[in-house]
Amino acid sequence: MYEKLLFLLVAIPILLLAACTGGSESQPEGGNAEGNEGGGSGSADQTLTYASTSDAPGLSPIDTNDSVSSHVIEQVYETLFKRNAETGEIEPLLAKSYENPDDNTWVIKLKEDIKFHDGTPFNAEAVKYTFETFLDPERAAPRASLLAPVESIEVKDEYTVVIKTNKPYGAMLAALSHSNASIVSPEADKSGNLNENPVGTGPFKFVSWEKGNEIVLEKNADYWQGEPTLNQVTFKVVPSVSTAISMMETGEVDFIDGVTSQHTSRLEGNGSINLIKKEGTPVYYMGFNMEKEPMNNPEFRKALAHAIDRDAYVESLNGLGVRSNSFVGPQVFGYDESAEDLGYSYDPEKAKQIIEENGFGDQTYHMLVANRDMYINMAEIAQAQLSEVGINVEMEMIEWGTFLDMTAEGNFDLTFLGWSNVTGDGSELLYPNLHTDNLGSSNRTRYSNKEFDELVVKSRTTTDQEKRKEYLAEANALAIKDAPWVPMHHGVVTAAVVDSVKGLELSPTGSWRLYKVSRE
Amino acid sequence: MSTQTVTAKGLKNVEKDSVFKDTMKRMLKNKLAVIGLVIITIQILLAAFAPFLTSYAPDTQTLSARELPIGSEGHWLGTDNYGRDMWSRIVYGARISILVGLGSVALGLIGGVILGLLSGYYKKLDAIIMRIMDLLFSFPGILLAMLIIAILGTSLVNVVIAISIWSIPNCARIVRGSVLSAKKEEYILAQRSLGASDRRIMFKHILPNITAPIIVFATMRMATAILSTSALSYLGLGAQPPTPEWGAMIAAGQDYMWTSPHMTIVPGIAIMLVVFAFNVVGDGLRDALDPNMELD
Numbered sequence: 001m002y003e004k005l006l007f008l009l010v011a012i013p014i015l016l017l018a019a020c021t022g023g024s025e026s027q028p029e030g031g032n033a034e035g036n037e038g039g040g041s042g043s044a045d046q047t048l049t050y051a052s053t054s055d056a057p058g059l060s061p062i063d064t065n066d067s068v069s070s071h072v073i074e075q076v077y078e079t080l081f082k083r084n085a086e087t088g089e090i091e092p093l094l095a096k097s098y099e100n101p102d103d104n105t106w107v108i109k110l111k112e113d114i115k116f117h118d119g120t121p122f123n124a125e126a127v128k129y130t131f132e133t134f135l136d137p138e139r140a141a142p143r144a145s146l147l148a149p150v151e152s153i154e155v156k157d158e159y160t161v162v163i164k165t166n167k168p169y170g171a172m173l174a175a176l177s178h179s180n181a182s183i184v185s186p187e188a189d190k191s192g193n194l195n196e197n198p199v200g201t202g203p204f205k206f207v208s209w210e211k212g213n214e215i216v217l218e219k220n221a222d223y224w225q226g227e228p229t230l231n232q233v234t235f236k237v238v239p240s241v242s243t244a245i246s247m248m249e250t251g252e253v254d255f256i257d258g259v260t261s262q263h264t265s266r267l268e269g270n271g272s273i274n275l276i277k278k279e280g281t282p283v284y285y286m287g288f289n290m291e292k293e294p295m296n297n298p299e300f301r302k303a304l305a306h307a308i309d310r311d312a313y314v315e316s317l318n319g320l321g322v323r324s325n326s327f328v329g330p331q332v333f334g335y336d337e338s339a340e341d342l343g344y345s346y347d348p349e350k351a352k353q354i355i356e357e358n359g360f361g362d363q364t365y366h367m368l369v370a371n372r373d374m375y376i377n378m379a380e381i382a383q384a385q386l387s388e389v390g391i392n393v394e395m396e397m398i399e400w401g402t403f404l405d406m407t408a409e410g411n412f413d414l415t416f417l418g419w420s421n422v423t424g425d426g427s428e429l430l431y432p433n434l435h436t437d438n439l440g441s442s443n444r445t446r447y448s449n450k451e452f453d454e455l456v457v458k459s460r461t462t463t464d465q466e467k468r469k470e471y472l473a474e475a476n477a478l479a480i481k482d483a484p485w486v487p488m489h490h491g492v493v494t495a496a497v498v499d500s501v502k503g504l505e506l507s508p509t510g511s512w513r514l515y516k517v518s519r520e
Numbered sequence: 521m522s523t524q525t526v527t528a529k530g531l532k533n534v535e536k537d538s539v540f541k542d543t544m545k546r547m548l549k550n551k552l553a554v555i556g557l558v559i560i561t562i563q564i565l566l567a568a569f570a571p572f573l574t575s576y577a578p579d580t581q582t583l584s585a586r587e588l589p590i591g592s593e594g595h596w597l598g599t600d601n602y603g604r605d606m607w608s609r610i611v612y613g614a615r616i617s618i619l620v621g622l623g624s625v626a627l628g629l630i631g632g633v634i635l636g637l638l639s640g641y642y643k644k645l646d647a648i649i650m651r652i653m654d655l656l657f658s659f660p661g662i663l664l665a666m667l668i669i670a671i672l673g674t675s676l677v678n679v680v681i682a683i684s685i686w687s688i689p690n691c692a693r694i695v696r697g698s699v700l701s702a703k704k705e706e707y708i709l710a711q712r713s714l715g716a717s718d719r720r721i722m723f724k725h726i727l728p729n730i731t732a733p734i735i736v737f738a739t740m741r742m743a744t745a746i747l748s749t750s751a752l753s754y755l756g757l758g759a760q761p762p763t764p765e766w767g768a769m770i771a772a773g774q775d776y777m778w779t780s781p782h783m784t785i786v787p788g789i790a791i792m793l794v795v796f797a798f799n800v801v802g803d804g805l806r807d808a809l810d811p812n813m814e815l816d
């Protein structure tokens with residue numbers, strides 16, 4: 001009896017603790033962890049440790065398509081063009097200049113005297129090799145669609161490459177500034193596996209990768225823009241964000257990104273951690289399955305849009321979201337302020353009235369939600385608000401992979417999704433997500449509107465950037481009116497760094513470069 | 521003949537009453553068991569009168585009153601990250617926990633008692649049934665439940681089914697053991713020589729005589745069932761939001777541990793108290809139902 005009791009007294013608190021592990025995992029002893037001394041400017045150890053919740057699937061720009069990999073790729077490789085993190089303008093990086101003799105031809109001059117980490121010279125051959133490998137159906141690059149309109153890549157001379165497209169491709173520069181279109185060393189790719197052993201022209205060189213634990217990079221002393229300040233960078237895998245924050249507090253980790261609203265107050269309350277926030281390109285929305293009754297009824301979509309108090313929702317994100325009626329977000333190319341006057345604002349009375357008139361409240365709707373904090377948060381708030389106007393929703397939460405399959409198959413009534421839009425270009429949002437071509441694949445809400453399709457195609461096949469902007473704004477306005485989505489919020493990209501880290505630039509797409517970063 | 525039956529029935533009732541009284545008397549002497557009983561009674565009362573005890577629905581959000589601490593005006597247990605009243609969620613959670621506990625234990629008992637009776641009574645079936653039970657035993661309980669949920673899909677009803685399947689082998693083994701010793705008793709031999717059917721012997725004569733271990737098992741099992749439901753919901757396999765299930769509440773609250781610790785601590789304490797209560801009551805019952813224990 002007493003034994004049992006003793007066991008209970010011990011076991012229950014342990015179980016309880018186990019239930020709360022998230023943050024209470026044993027904190028390693030702090031003290032003089034690497035580079036956390038601060039103070040003396042010259043003596044600071046120029047190393048940086050970044051933590052992410054999962055390991056990179058690979059380190060080759062050609063063979064990966066995810067943000068974890070791209071964070072490493074962006075330090076090791078470089079692209080021909082780059083989007084300026086401040087102005088949003090696309091500027092040459094490895095390229096020197098470009099011109100369009102006609103709408104289907106891109107003549108790109110390259111910078112000279114740049115070498116890959118393995119000593120291979122960077123030239124037009126390397127560019128040709130990279131893009132041809134990227135488009136090779138046998139290589140099956142996951143992001144090959146970026147360069148889909150490209151017909152041929154020719155070497156004009158050592159530092160001039162000519163890219164021909166089969167139709168005008170307006171988003172070419174955006175595509176060429178995408179981290180997956182980084183230039184790789186042809187020698188390294190032929191003789192080895194870039195996924196395991198990346199070789200680029202970037203400011204950092206690959207050193208080692210302990211799978212599931214950490215990736216180590218060191219500085220490229222011969223970097224063409226000058227030596228970086230940091231000597232070594234470590235990408236650590238820490239599955240729980242709370243643990244990563246604890247590790248920042250003890251000095252084991254210096255930098256994390258993708259901070260969600262539930263952690264902001266903890267980070268902001270810590271005087272030695274800087275939380276960097278920047279309005280970004282991602283858009284998060286509630287999507288209707290436009291192939292099903294009554295979701296294909298505009299009145300239904302209108303009623304639900306009126307029912308959701310997005311101001312209160314965005315307010316609850318603690319500053320990590322931007323309220324906008326527009327699908328193409330304020331930081332995305334193609335945004336026009338006039339879009340804010342469109343769309344359907346919060347008006348529960350009107351919603352109730354429409355729902356009663358049409359009898360929408362008679363059935364229960366299937367809301368499919370991916371098992372990720374942000375989507376669960378949206379879904380819980382939306383469900384409560386919908387039930388207030390008489391719409392009953394049954395929520396099903398499932399794992400991410402299954403979720404993507406089920407939404408592609410159209411196995412839902414309502415769902416929540418986002419699009420991070422790495423190129424920052426409106427065409428790259430509207431075409432994959434809402435164009436009829438992509439029904440059943442990336443067009444998960446199954447929106448199809450001829451007029452809209454035409455405008456999106458025009459925005460993709462025009463090279464005049466002003467015209468493109470007009471087409472995108474028009475397409476955007478049309479989609480807002482049709483409301484296949486209720487835009488919940490536009491993302492704010494975040495990063496948290498310890499005080500001694502200086503010079504981190506966060507781009508609106510959530511990517512960052514460590515070239516100019518230093519420790520004080 | 522008929523008069524005899526009447527007297528037999530009368531005798532039985534007298535016996536039943538006294539067993540119940542004896543048990544209660546013994547139970548009340550065990551202080552821990554009394555505390556347990558009080559906690560369980562409170563939980564049952566909360567579950568039964570939930571709508572009268574709360575002034576908010578458990579899923580009503582007030583986004584302007586998020587993460588209020590314990591002791592806030594109008595929300596004495598505070599609110600969660602959606603501004604839902606914690607007290608309402610705990611009270612309605614009590615309802616879920618008791619229903620899931622009762623449901624899964626009842627289902628498990630039905631399966632376990634039948635299989636245990638068959639296995640203990642028929643030698644031929646014994647080997648087969650017990651090997652199947654061994655197979656179920658070979659999985660760690662929570663893994664077995666997760667496997668079943670993976671097959672059936674995530675929902676609270678499936679959690680009940682999973683936990684009840686998990687309790688079947690335990691129950692069957694206890695029942696079988698008791699049947700094995702009970703069937704050697706002389707009153708069974710007497711029934712058999714009177715020509716009673718197997719079914720009659722099993723359900724009318726053996727079963728009533730082995731209720732004590734079953735009651736103890738069921739009570740202890742309530743604790744396991746409630747804890748497992750919370751564990752499964754914590755892992756996202758059980759109750760789906762916005763259901764105010766205690767384990768799910770802990771899971772939702774863990775990201776807010778630094779800013780609003782009450783979101784995890786309050787449901788944690790609720791689970792702890794209830795599991796503790798069922799365990800000590802089960803323990804108390806075991807002692808109380810033991811006929812060898814002296815009633816001084």
